[in-house]
Every structure is written in C-alpha cells, then in structure tokens.
Amino acid sequence: MPTRAELPRSNHFQETHSWTDDLPVCRLSGNVAFMLNMMMKMEVMLWVGFSTNQIYREDGCRQEEHQFEDRSFHCCVDDNTFLYGVFDGHEGVQAATFALQRMAAEILLGQLSGKTSDEEIKEVLRQAFIAVEKGYLDSVDDRLAERTSLQYEIPDGMTSYEAYQKFPHLVDKLNALNCELSAGTTVVVALVYSGRLYVANVGDSRALLCRTDSNGVLRVVQLSVDHDLRNEDELLRLSQLGLDVDKFRQGSRLGNQENTRCLGxxxxxxxxxxFDELVTARAEPVIAEPEIHGGIQLDETCRYQQLTCLYPSLCNCMQCRATGWFLLLMSDGLYKSLVEATRTDQVNKDIAQMAVEQFRVQSTLTGVAQAVVDKIVRIHHDVCMSGSTSPDGHFTVAGKRDDITLLVRNFNFPLPNALNSPTNAVVRFNPIVTTVSTSSWSAGDDNSTIENSLTDTTASNTTDDQNNDTSTTESSSDLFPDRPNPVDRNTRINAYVDFSDFFQNVEKARAEGTLPLDIEF
Structure with missing residues (x-):
C-alpha cells in the first residue's frame, strides 16, 4: 500500500493562495456595536500556533518526515457569522487543501440565509461535509481511470513480487497513484452564527470549549468526537457492517488509516x-458523515471586555480573574504528543490549563497559541531524548511526532498584558478652523488663495479635553464678521497629497504604450 515517502515533497506550509485568503480574517467578536468598538481597539481575538512534524535526532538537527499537512482558516463574514476550521491531512496535502477551499464555500455563500433553528444550521454543516467529500472524489476521477487501466495491464493471479519483477514500471506508477488516492483529511469546524456556537467534525481533530467560573474553576467540554478505533460507538457501527471488530481492537488502523471517518x-x-480486513463489509466502513454539536448560546457573558486595571499582572481583583470563555481547535498531534509524553488521563484539561497560564503572561493570542504548542513540543522532545519509560518499564516515547496546529478563539477570557494598538486611543475629530488674515483677503477675487495654518496637535487635544461642551458652535459670521463668505465653491483647493510621481509614471507608461487599456487615467 502507499506510503508518505512516495509522495511529492513541498517546502511550503500552505498553498500560495486560496480563495479563503480573501475572506476577512476574524479578529473580532460580538454584535454590531461591539464590533465597531473592537475595530477601534484592534484586539486580536483569534490566532493559530503550529509546529511541523519532526524525527528526533541525537545531534539535535531538525528533520521532517514529510511536508506539513495541516491546514486551517479563520474568517469573519459579517458581524453575525464567523467560521473556523482545522484540517489534518494524511498521506499528502491534497485532501486537506481541497477541503480548506471548499468547506467555507459550502457554508458561507448563502447557505445560512433564512436559517434560524439549530436543526437547520446543523443540516447546512452536514451538507457541507457531504458536498466537499463528493467534490473531492469527483476531482480524482482521472486518477481512478488511470489506476483501473494500469490494473488491467497486470495479469490476474500474480503476487506483488511477481508483478514487480515482470512489470516494474507499471507497479511504480500504480503505487504512485495509490499514494495520491490515499490522501484524506480530518476536519473540525466551528461556526459562530447569530450568537450561537456549532461544532462539526470527522476524524480525531478536537474542539474544546473552555471557561472559568466565578470561583476560578476551569471547566472544559469537548465538543467533537474522536472517530477512531477506541470509540465504542464507531466499533459498533463497523460491527453492524459485518466487520470483525475484535481484530480492530487489537490494532490501530482501518485499512490504510487510523480514523473511522474522514474526507477523501x-x-x-x-x-x-x-483490503483483506475490510472485504466483508456490506458498505463503505470509512464515512464522511460529521458529528455536529450545538447550538451553544453565546450571550452577553461571552463578550470580550477590555480590562481597565492599571496593574493586571500583579492584581487579583474580581475583574482580572473574572469568568471567561475561549475555544480551542486542534489537530491530533497536539494532544497525542502530550499523552504520549506524560501518560495523562485528562489531556483536555491539561491543554486548557496551559492555555489559561499563557493568557496570564502573553501579550497576544498569537503568543498564547504558539506558547502552548511550543511547551508540548518541548515536553515530548525532552521525554523522548531522555529515554524515559513508564512505571511498568514498557512505555517508551516514539522517536518522532506529528504536525501540530492549535487555533485559539477568545470570547471574553482576560488577556491582562494585551498589547495596546495605537488605535486604542480614542480619535476625536474636533477641527479648529483658522481663518486667513482679513488683510490678505480681497472680496470679489475669485482666484484668491486661502492659507490655513495648522493647529498644534497638543494644543488641539488639550482644548478638546478642557472644553467638552458640544452645544457651543461657531457660524461663518463668527469667523468672518461683516464679510461675505470668502470661499468660492469653484476655487481649486491646493492638494494635500503630492501625486506628481504618479502622474509622471502615467505619462511615461503612456509614451511607452504600456498603460492598461481597461483603466481610464
């Protein structure tokens, strides 16, 4: 069967461009008024941390087993709709990249219009998964046709060894096609729509909703389902298809993969x-039907509130340890690495607690997400390189780990040390009009020039702070007593931006005949 080693390599973490790159990135949360307020404050409400897979070497040099196969997106469609997703590809990036591009299209291009009930929105998510699955399998039709043609060229009854001895070029091509056709991906997506949260997933990527109560107790709820051979519900489903699940309990793979559900x-x-172990199944054992949870009401208590405490890192006031909500979406590389290294039986809570610790010390959500990833990577690496074993003496950490992606979506969890954007300061437009000297103004002169002196910024701000009486106004008669309005509406105003370089380049391009024909200059 195909292996990763036979797949083409790439040094890129992600494709150069996807249509989802043009969607507005979600940096905010809340309703319209809240959105506008947060746009002024530029508080980043979501970010992603990641780490590429690694084979550990004694010399400490980094070596990747395969290209980075995780993909993710986070976008804000409007003040009412936010979509996030993590895609953990296997046997290549083809399926993960395809799902990344199509999933958003199957959810955000009008499918939610008019949908109000939880069941209607869940059905939109379910149909999105099914549509992406169908679209991906349709996209590999040409490879399926080529694979079938190659199989017909190899006589029946031959063993794999005999086929390779007589038809090595055909077997090599067939193996390469099998590699491509084995590409699949797990998916976990979170939709925030009309103030409610929905999570859908196939495979073993996870979604954790985390919050602390008024007593500072951390509550963690897993909103996704791990579709693997440790899931008794999945084993029951496979049993009903006619498969011997006892064999699967002793192993970790279903055909050529670990998950019982995926896309691709x-x-x-x-x-x-x-596959010998799947041949008795009455229907496809691996499916693309998602598990969907929601909607979870995100009420006023889930809104982000800017901390006003002057010393949040040193404070223990109620505001700085207030209840807070945040969402974690992750590929399985994150929690499996921690389990493998520590043998913890409460990995979800451990990861959530790490996130809480980083919320307290980091200044951005980028720092929170990446710090959690880096900490788990370091733990796994150190345990592996130390040759640690479990108490029974049989457990040894593998000499490698998988790709890791962690997406953090903050609702209102305090970030006390958050960096303040320059736009955090309230910008007020309170222009002070300075008039031209009356001695230099001549009534009736249509071409007279008006020179306005700029008011010192500090003085303007001081005046604004000291005089907040908005009822005071100045009329044109106050500015120009006993004079007609000196401004001619047809008078050309001197430009305050110098476009001379632009016009010079336009003329140069016109002379060279390189001006675009569809643009008027």
Missing part, C-alpha cells in the same frame, strides 16, 4: 474491498 481517501471508501 478513496482507497478505504470506494476501494475498501481491496
């Missing part, structure tokens, strides 16, 4: 009969 991977779906 034709070989364990349409081609599942080619």
């Amino acid at each position: 991977n034709y070989l364990v779906k349409g081609g599942y009969k080619e």
